[in-house]
Amino acid sequence: MVTTTRGRPARHVPPEETPPARTARDLLETLPPTPGFRAEVIDGNLIVSPVGTPEHSWSATLLSYALQPVVMEREWRAHVGGVNVCIDGPRDSLVPDFVLAPADCPRWGTLELRSSGLILVTEVVSPGSARVDRDDKPRVYAAGGVPIMLLVDPIATRPAVTVMSDPEGGxxxxxxRVQLGKPLRIPSPVDFDLDTSIFL
Structure with a gap:
């Protein structure tokens, strides 16, 4: 851009520069939309992975249907995919397949729900996310104070659903853990007997 001032020669003014990303979180916040991909920050690393199959998202939808009576009775909010969760502390950003939260769940900015304000998160394991879903995310959610994590694992040698609760010390x-098809009790504050045969 060229500017002129009275009695002075024109000078070149460089456009404003965006400060470089210093962390994976900084980079995540500058990413353009990534249709067909899910971008998350886990343990300070930016992880971009393909979104799940239609069957993957259908499992999360079926869980939403099953929990609908509880959600409506308690005036909670159920989110199937697409809701970012900011992990309290490290500010990692995850996108669970299903989130259960109170209506007044605290947020980080306008787009992310804060992990310590949630009720339950669910991950549905797929071939591309198996290690992260089974190993990393339970630790990250527990450290972030998420009271309950549900892991639906249809690709395990013995397909199963696992409920984890009482987070302490990360x-x-x-x-x-129950075999897919068996009933599973989701503990307080949900207090719900889930028929896992819905995932078969």
């Missing part, structure tokens, strides 16, 4: 202290 780990869930109570873990219950």
């Amino acid at each position: 780990a869930y202290q109570t873990v219950t």
Whole structure:
């Protein structure tokens, strides 16, 4: 851009520069939309992975249908995919397949729900996300104070659903795993018997 001032020669003014990203979180916040991909920050690393298959998202939708009576009775909010969760502390950003939150869940900015204000998160394991969903995310959610994590794992050698609760010291202290098709009790504050045959 060229500017002129009275009695002075024109000078070149460089356009404003965006400061370089210093962290994965900074980079995430500057990414353009990535249709067909999910961008998350886990342990300070930016991870971009393909979104799940239609069957993957259908599992999360079925869970939403199953929990609908509880959600409506307690005036909670159920979010199927697409809602970012900011992990309290490190500010990692995850996109669970299903989120259960109170209507007044605190936020980080306008777009992210804060992890410590949630009720439950769910991850549906797919071939491309198996290690992260099974190993990393339970630890990250527990450290962020998410009371309950549900892991739907249809691709395990023995397909199963696991509920984890009582986060303490960066780990869930109570873990219950059932074979897909068996009933599973989701603990307080949800207090719900889930028929996992919905995922078959």
